[in-house]
Amino acid sequence: MKYDFTQLEAKWQKRWEENRVFEASVDQNLPKYYCLEMFPYPSGNIHMGHFRNYAIGDAIARHKFMRGFNVLHPIGWDAFGLPAENAAKDNKKHPAEWTYENIKNMRSQLHRMGLSYDWSREIATCDPDYYRWEQELFIKMWEAGLAYKKLSKVNWCESCGTVLANEQVDDGFCWRCGNLVVQKELEQWFFKITDYSEELLDNMQNLPGWPEKVLTMQRNWIGKSVGAEITFDIWNRDEKITVFSTRPDTIYGATFMLLAPEHPLSLQLIAATEYEHDGVEFIKEISSMSRENRLTDKEKRGFFTGSFCINPLTCEEIPIYIANYVLTDYGTGAVMAVPAHDERDFDFAKIYNLPIRVVISPAGEIVESELNAAYTGSGALVNSDSFDGLPNEDAQSAIVELLESMGAGKKSISYRLRDWGVSRQRYWGTPIPFVYCDKCGIVPVKLEDLPILLPKNAVFTGAGNPLEMQEFVETTCPKCGGAARRETDTMDTFVESSWYYLRYCSPKYDKGLFDKEEAAYWGPVDQYVGGIEHAVLHLLYSRFFTKVLRDMGWLSYDEPFLNLLTQGMVCKETHRSPNHNWLYPKDVKNGKCSICGERVTVGRVEKMSKSKHNVVDPDELLDAYGADALRLFSLFASPPEKEIEWSDSGVEGCFRFANRVFRLVDAHIGLLNSDMPPLSAPKGGKSSEIFRHTHAAIMKVTADIERFQLNTAIAAIMEFVNALYIFQNELKEDDDKGAFKAALISLIKLLAPFTPHLSEELWEQAGFTRFVSRLQWPTYVESYTILDNVCIAVQVNGKVRAELSLARDASKDEVVKAALQNSRVKAHIDGKVIVKQIYVPSKLLSIVVE
């Protein structure tokens, strides 16, 4: 028999599907396991990053199936998004057509991988049956005050023609197209994610199954600061200035006040004064700078307003400046400057020659006249009236209490997190179900009128929002029945992915977003697998949605994903030619470019990317090696969280291994089909040796899969196969053959999560019925794995000098005796005094001599 993977893989993919082997249904008597991989955007083709993601998730899901769990393992399509609209413009193909064609192609690619998905639950978010419920949720959120519209400065990407959320701006550039993002004042829809800032932060301690890295990134993004709001009176005016400070303990050192250029008081204070002309110029100059330039410009600049405010504790008049480094959208947009203890304020004070007063000093060490940088450490208060001598940590609350009693301050917390802007001025997204009526204002569409469908005959020119078309916009007001205009913004595509894992629980439910009971049974997701690029986007939004749905009574849990595995990227080396930049490997001949003949530099190993010409095509590889060999390589090359470096010869090696397994089982097909029963317990001699290897392999593979060390699990199977290749020539007694038969049966099962087609085929060849994919995972007996004789290393002064084969239960005295008889050990302790002997049972003896 030949390992005909093409025929065999197609055969089992068909059988799994026909027999609905992986379809899930609620069973209260079984422990559930919800395994989920991040659903793909239907870009057209599966790439190796997808392949690895799904291979990892599938190995975990298949293992859980075999461990007796009721497994939910669904897949779908994150189908809205801008590329579909760009394709419509370029290829004159409707976004829906383009998207559904891509889904069809990618679905067949996924089928070729042989994944254990419940395909009956497949969803596409661009399907009205899906986004209808999103529209309903949007209205419910609006009713709950969690969705609102406001005029604000937003991130605008000219090339995408739409607004972006803060999370979608990378260093001032669009996360999708890389163009510069500008600020634009627009009426926009927001979700009030900031209502959940504290809970999003606090609940992270209930996520021990998440990588610390992702939690840290979310923590930074939320950016909680504990401090106080302190109010300063303005000299000779009625207005007051409230600042936010994390260092109220330094208030006695606040020697000037800073306002953001956009702060309303900035203009008010200079109005109709001699400072007005220059001040307005200053404000204009700063606020006209792009967000990017403003954040990168570290030079401190300010403008004196001519006004003073009163430090509530020192009662001093301190000057009010407008400063370029004060952010308008953090805290209150105003800052009390403490130059002695803040680096930025120190720089500012030096430039504008403002007083610097030390108020914190560890044991009186800090001397004002010698200060050449801000002191930001801790210490006791000085120059602070009755607080002098108090450690600054204690002074924080004491000072806030005093301010509170004066009515000039209170404890306060600031977050960096802003509300989520969800309006997008694009066609291919979920329409926001609201209308504008001159009489009634903003009115939600009636629930019975949902879904608001996307008009099919929109025109895609690339300019403007395609939804700005008369027949879509013109409507009647749901409240008064008068003429009204429909909202033309659609939702950010991250809204769809914020709740799709819940829709999978009851994908055809037609009375709401999802069936509460199904979601209560299946959720939350036990294991989520995906890329780290969503650390603060999708993974934060989904957590927010779960909490919102919980508060609306849909769910009883707080978090969507109990455990998260962020898989590493698939990388490959790049080649660059001086004339053509990135080269395809086929254009590199003997280190030279085959087009221009110049020397080629072998670039870094980088994430596979079409533009860098270092991608490999999963379809071609599936043709050449089959899904099982490719899955093996994508799991074996590196642990799942780590990036993997593509290696053609590595894939070939895994292909050879698949063949090796096939030949091994094939050579013993007679034994497997014979009446001889597999041995159930070792009977001494060779049979015990075979049992030892079998059960050690089961033990190791089981433990490694449980801790997601899939690479070492596969290595353990390889070792097992190597051992069986030797054993197959040493089978003399019937017991040996029975043990070998049992070993082969275990081998087929151990391989099932990694090479499912091969396992099913060998299982059938071996004369068994039923799907091995749904059989019980092999169990092990630990005592079978233990050797009677163990190898004990003998160290003399920390260096291994001998290895002794001794009974595993040998006493320390026996081991010492044997060691002292060993000639090499003798040579190293001869003439010396034994000071110490340490024995680690059945492992090592350490002798110390002097």
Added chain:
RNA sequence: GCCCGAGUGGUGGAAUAGGUAGACACAAAGGACUUAAAAUCCUUUGGCAGUUAUGCCGUGCCGGUUCAAGUCCGGCCCCGGGCACCA
């Protein structure tokens, strides 16, 4: 600047709780089978010295703790990632 993660043979990577560093694989070299090739099988493969026995060195660098350190502690270097005028 701050916060994470990492640094191990020619290469990808093992070493789960401080106990024989280099499992498993790739690559390379040699050999068997073959008219030949492919496939397969066997052997060698961290470095240095040595005919062997064996000895010394070796997990980014320097130091420490320990009978014993890839693993723990202190101080660096370099790489990857995230955050960054957040008061």
